[in-house]
Amino acid sequence: MQTGVSGMPQGAGDGKIPVGISSCLLGDPVRYDGHHKRNAYITGTLCEHFDFRPFCPEVEIGLGIPRKPIRLTRKQGGEIRCVQIDDPSIDHTEALQGSLEQRRDWAARLCGYILKKDSPSCGMERVRVWHGEMPAKEGRGIYAAALMEAFPWLPVEEEGRLGDPLLRENFISRVFVLRRWFAMREQGLSAAALMRFHAQHKLIIMSHRPGSQQALGRLLADCGRKRLEETADAYLGELMASLRIIATRGKHANVLLHVMGYLKSSLASDDRQELAAMIDDYRRGLLPLVVPITLLNHFFRKHPDPWIADSWYMKPYPAELILRNQL
Ligand code: SF4
Numbered sequence: 001m002q003t004g005v006s007g008m009p010q011g012a013g014d015g016k017i018p019v020g021i022s023s024c025l026l027g028d029p030v031r032y033d034g035h036h037k038r039n040a041y042i043t044g045t046l047c048e049h050f051d052f053r054p055f056c057p058e059v060e061i062g063l064g065i066p067r068k069p070i071r072l073t074r075k076q077g078g079e080i081r082c083v084q085i086d087d088p089s090i091d092h093t094e095a096l097q098g099s100l101e102q103r104r105d106w107a108a109r110l111c112g113y114i115l116k117k118d119s120p121s122c123g124m125e126r127v128r129v130w131h132g133e134m135p136a137k138e139g140r141g142i143y144a145a146a147l148m149e150a151f152p153w154l155p156v157e158e159e160g161r162l163g164d165p166l167l168r169e170n171f172i173s174r175v176f177v178l179r180r181w182f183a184m185r186e187q188g189l190s191a192a193a194l195m196r197f198h199a200q201h202k203l204i205i206m207s208h209r210p211g212s213q214q215a216l217g218r219l220l221a222d223c224g225r226k227r228l229e230e231t232a233d234a235y236l237g238e239l240m241a242s243l244r245i246i247a248t249r250g251k252h253a254n255v256l257l258h259v260m261g262y263l264k265s266s267l268a269s270d271d272r273q274e275l276a277a278m279i280d281d282y283r284r285g286l287l288p289l290v291v292p293i294t295l296l297n298h299f300f301r302k303h304p305d306p307w308i309a310d311s312w313y314m315k316p317y318p319a320e321l322i323l324r325n326q327l
Contacts, residue, residue, distance in 0.1 A: 016051035017179045018109060020147075022116035023054035025159050030056040034066045037116060039159045049318065050175070053110065055103065057121045057143040061095040072120045072139045074131040082120050082142045096121055096142040100150060107151060111182065112175035115144050117158040124148075124158045153178070153240035165326035166246055174243050176317045177201065181236060189232055191223045196310075198235075203313030205242055207255045212242040252327070253283035256292050259308060263296075266303035275299070290324040 023030045027038035042052070059065060068084050070092060075081055084090040100107065107113075116122040121143045128135035140148075148156055155174035161167045184197050198213075198220055205213040216238055223231045256279045260272075267275070275295055281287045293314060300308055308314065317323065 016049060017111045017175060019046075019050040019052055019175060020107060020110045020113040021052045021054050022114065022119070022122040022159075023056040023059070025114060025116055026052055026054050028054060028056070030059050030065055032058070032063075032065075032067045032069045037159075039162075041162060042114060042159060045321065046172075049321065050112070052114075053106070055106075057096050057099040058092075060099045060102075061092065063092070070120050071135075072127055072129045072142075074129050080129055080139055093142055097146045099143060100146040104150065107147065107154075109182075110151075110154065111178040112155040112157075112171065113147065114162070115141070115156060115158050117160040119144075124156060153236050155240070165323070169323040169327055170244070170246055172321060172323060173204070173316050174240065177204065177243060177312075178240070180312070181239075185232075189228055191220075191228065194220050194223065194228075194232060194235065199307070200310055200312050201239070203255050203259065203311050204316060205239070206258070207247040207251050207313065208245045209242040210251060210254065212238070216242070247327075249283050249285060249289075249327075252289055253279050255313065256282070256296065259296055259313070262305045262308050263299050263303060267299060271299065288325050289327040293324060 021042070024035075024037045025039045025042055027036045027043060029036045031037065046052075058067065058070070063070075068086060068090075070082055070084050072080050073083050073088060081091050081093045082096055083092070115124045117124065118127055119141050120127060120139075121141045123139070123141040124144050125140055126137040127139040127141055128137055129139035144156070147154070155171055155178060157167065157171040162171065180200075181197065184193050187193060198216060202213045202217075205216065216235060219235055219238065220231065257276075260275055260279065263272075263275075275292070278287065278292045278295055282289060282292050297314055300314070
């Protein structure tokens with residue numbers, strides 16, 4: 001297989017990946033108090049791979065810096081609105097929703113989005129909603145809700161959750177999948193391109209939601225009966241929903257054993273036993289994922305298999321991100 005940037009197979013899209021972000025996380029002083037919430041992991045490690053596209057919906061709708069703080073409030077009847085704290089008659093809900101409408105084309109080209117947690121505009125989940133004196137952590141920021149409803153396939157995560165190795169890997173892995181999807185679409189949509197994309201991602205899908213790879217394969221097999229665009233949209237929606245499910249050690253171990261099957265006739269018995277024992281140690285939490293993957297890659301260098309070489313499972317993102325060392 002030919003390789004491009006970072007040793008990744010060609011056709012995956014070159015250069016940094018466009019990812020939307022709440023401006024304050026990059027260090028822009030756009031918060032209501034004139035400060036920022038710069039995140040070191042984002043501005044350090046992730047900036048190496050992602051081309052961050054910052055956006056502050058509150059500044060966009062003209063609230064200014066500094067500005068009066070706002071919050072989510074549950075009205076009589078249950079509706080959630082975003083209002084100014086010192087004067088709840090000032091309601092910014094529609095304006096914040098509209099800020100996405102202005103930027104739909106911009107957002108449609110993104111491969112992921114990192115949002116600022118707890119914000120009544122940007123928070124992805126568990127944002128405080130006030131009802132009387134007591135808040136309940138049950139809301140979603142108004143802009144974040146509009147974004148996630150308009151682009152349900154878009155990988156979205158909060159900076160706080162990126163501290164969790166499983167959630168971090170899940171998010172970054174989905175960003176790279178969507179990037180490859182866009183790269184495939186840029187080459188021109190065809191049934192053959194969809195089939196190849198699916199084959200390249202089968203093992204990744206298996207590690208998240210076993211069985212989904214077959215359902216998605218059937219969706220593509222039905223391609224002839226529907227318009228290609230319609231099939232592609234349905235496929236992307238299902239694919240990204242499957243990938244949101246966390247890949248556990250048990251699911252990865254099953255995929256690793258499946259991959260090992262491709263070496264069945266090439267490995268000596270002691271190599272097979274060593275590999276199987278390593279996969280079992282990984283399943284039991286004694287080793288990180290990178291260890292059996294490294295050994296498998298070593299064996300596939302000696303005994304190449306074209307299907308495995310074309311699969312993204314063995315190298316879903318650049319190794320420098322050091323994600324599989326913590327899984
Ligand atoms: S959380 Fe969102 S709205 Fe608030 S300052 Fe950051 S980018 Fe702006």
